[in-house]
Amino acid sequence: MTHSTTWTTVCSQNDLVPNSGICALVNDVQIALFYVEKEQDVFAIANHDPFSQANVLSRGLIGSKGDDIFVASPVYKQHFCLKSGRCLDDENTHIQSWPAQIKNGEVQVLF
16 A cells, blocks of 8 residues: 555544544545544554454444553454554554544544
């Protein structure tokens, strides 16, 4: 996948569900967007769970461990850091993550 430095509008801030995930298709890639109310921030990671081989991470539960905010996969429960995509349970596994922001009521991802 080729990455650019362009902020892509994905959805409206009103489409986000606080402390939960939604899925969006951006440049033919499924991404999971999470609005973490405590952080007042939005995070974008790949929706594809490498352990179950299913596009389900947007349906996972948000939690935290130390300084890491994570989503727990709804299938096998591995934890993925929302900031980096790093798997907290398997140091050899990492998923794609992208910078995300809310600007003028729109959710944007740096793709």
